[in-house]
Structures are given as C-alpha cells and as structure tokens.
Amino acid sequence: MAFEPPQRLxxxxxxxxxxxxxxxxxxxxxxxxxxxxxxxxxAPGGRSSLVLLVRQPDGTPAALKLVPPSAAxxxxxxxxxxxxxxxxxxxLDTATDDGLLLERLHPEVSLRSLPEAKALLEAAxxxxxxxxxxxxxxxxxxxxxxxxRQAEAMRNxxxxxxxxxxxxxxxxxxxxxxxxxxHGNFRQGKVLSGDRAPxxxxxxxPLVGERAYDLARLVRDRVEDLVASAAGASAARRRVNKLADxxxxxxxxxxxxxxxxxxxxxxxxxxxxxxxxxxLALEFAGWx
Numbered sequence: 704m705a706f707e708p709p710q711r712l713x714x715x716x717x718x719x720x721x722x723x724x725x726x727x728x729x730x731x732x733x734x735x736x737x738x739x740x741x742x743x744x745x746a747p748g749g750r751s752s753l754v755l756l757v758r759q760p761d762g763t764p765a766a767l768k769l770v771p772p773s774a775a776x777x778x779x780x781x782x783x784x785x786x787x788x789x790x791x792x793x794x795l796d797t798a799t800d801d802g803l804l805l806e807r808l809h810p811e812v813s814l815r816s817l818p819e820a821k822a823l824l825e826a827a828x829x830x831x832x833x834x835x836x837x838x839x840x841x842x843x844x845x846x847x848x849x850x851x852r853q854a855e856a857m858r859n860x861x862x863x864x865x866x867x868x869x870x871x872x873x874x875x876x877x878x879x880x881x882x883x884x885x886h887g888n889f890r891q892g893k894v895l896s897g898d899r900a901p902x903x904x905x906x907x908x909p910l911v912g913e914r915a916y917d918l919a920r921l922v923r924d925r926v927e928d929l930v931a932s933a934a935g936a937s938a939a940r941r942r943v944n945k946l947a948d949x950x951x952x953x954x955x956x957x958x959x960x961x962x963x964x965x966x967x968x969x970x971x972x973x974x975x976x977x978x979x980x981x982x983l984a985l986e987f988a989g990w991x
Contacts, residue, residue, distance in 0.1 A: 715750035764807035782909035790832025814891035846912030868966035936990035
C-alpha cells in the first residue's frame with residue numbers, strides 16, 4: 704500500500720523519528736490484520752498521531768488511529784473503554800495494541816465550525832459526560848503529577864507571569880476538591896460531529912483530577928479572536944464565569960487553572976520557537 708505520512712506529523716516528530724520511519728510498515732500490518740480497506744489519511748492530521756479513514760470487512764466505516772508509544776496510547780484506550788461511547792468516540796477494537804480502531808466521525812466538522820456562544824454551550828454539555836469515577840487500579844497520572852513536571856520546565860523561563868502561575872498551581876494542588884477522569888486536553892477542536900450523537904470527543908490525554916483543570920484549556924479557545932477584540936480582556940473573564948457557573952465549578956479555581964495552563968502553554972511555545980503562538984497565550988494570561 705502506497706503511503707505518505709502527513710507533513711504536519713512529519714514536522715512535529717522530525718523526519719528521523721524512529722516510530723515515523725517504521726510507520727508505513729506499522730500501517731500495513733494493522734490494516735492487514737483487521738482486513739481493512741483504507742480510503743484516505745485525515746489531513747492535515749494531528750501532531751502526534753496518524754488517523755486513517757477505513758472500512759471494515761463488512762463495509763462499516765471506521766477510523767484507525769496510530770500513535771507513537773511516547774503519546775501513551777494505552778492510556779487513551781483505557782479512557783475510551785471507561786467512557787464506552789458516553790460523550791466520546793466509541794472504541795471498536797479493544798483487544799489489540801497496534802492502533803485504535805474507532806467509530807467514524809466527521810473530522811472536518813468540529814465545534815469550531817459553530818458560532819462562539821453555541822460552541823461553548825455544546826462543549827459544556829459534552830465535557831460534563833466525561834467526568835466519571837476513574838476505574839479501580841487505573842494507571843492515569845494525576846493533575847498534580849502532570850503539572851508538577853510542567854512547573855519544573857517553566858522555572859527556566861524569564862517570562863514575568865511565570866511566578867504567578869507557579870504560585871497559583873501550588874495553591875490549587877494543595878487542596879484538590881475531587882478526583883474524576885478528565886479528558887486532559889479538552890477544547891472545541893477535540894469535539895467532532897458524529898452520527899450516533901451530534902458531538903463526540905476525540906484525542907484524550909487522560910488524567911485524574913478536578914473539573915476546573917479540564918475546563919481551563921477550553922476558556923482559551925479562539926484566543927486570536929479575543930486578542931483582536933477591544934473588549935478581549937473582559938470577554939475572557941466573562942467566559943471564565945459563564946463556564947464555571949454552567950458546570951457548577953468554582954470560579955476562582957477555574958480562573959487560576961486557566962492562568963497556569965495559559966502561561967505553561969505560552970512559555971513552552973516560545974521555547975520551541977513558536978513565538979507568535981506563545982505570545983498570544985501569554986497576553987491572554989495577563990488578562991486573568
């Protein structure tokens with residue numbers, strides 16, 4: 704089968720990445736074992752995964768997702784199994800470790816295609832379904848563990864907001880109010896149109912912790928529109944309050960997690976040479 708990895712994936716991993724080098728063979732083995740017919744790769748695709756639109760032997764449409772070991776596909780599988788299609792894409796093949804066979808959604812239609820107010824309403828209704836008790840003996844990391852690693856990396860930055868972000872993170876993890884299964888990277892672009900349900904979540908980076916952490920990335924969605932608006936700062940603060948109130952989350956904890964996650968994302972982007980992206984996130988953080 705002729706195969707060319709999407710350029711977005713190549714740029715993210717690097718042409719010499721070992722997993723990427725083996726990817727054509729991995730794809731062929733995964734497709735052959737399941738007797739799938741490949742229609743096309745989703746483009747531009749993700750930065751750390753390949754998604755192929757396929758058909759199963761009986762003609763049923765599906766999607767095959769292949770993820771490098773560094774992205775912990777086993778944890779994504781465990782989260783999808785726990786949700787079992789409730790608010791999230793359905794896992795169709797639970798017995799293998801050579802990729803994730805998923806129900807076919809409409810990758811070209813996400814919540815970002817909706818007007819902002821409608822998108823936030825649908826996002827809130829979708830994410831609340833994911834917040835369930837984690838399975839017994841789970842292997843998910845906690846919010847404290849993930850943000851602890853991020854905090855250590857941030858200490859090397861000279862951005863003025865870093866000290867404030869680290870301080871609020873320490874306060875937040877000192878008294879965590881709940882331990883629920885979280886998506887980990889929830890935002891409008893991770894919610895796709897489906898046939899079984901209007902909107903379903905994809906691409907979790909699951910962990911265990913409080914709901915406010917899971918909402919914090921959503922608050923920053925469409926940040927470029929907020930920054931371009933004369934009322935961007937007040938609109939950002941209203942968004943925090945609206946989301947917190949609609950999902951019964953403490954306003955101050957959501958504001959604080961939004962600050963930390965925006966500063967972490969901004970400093971990481973600047974360090975990676977994506978200055979424009981990083982400065983947008985840091986400007987947004989300054990409004991909080």
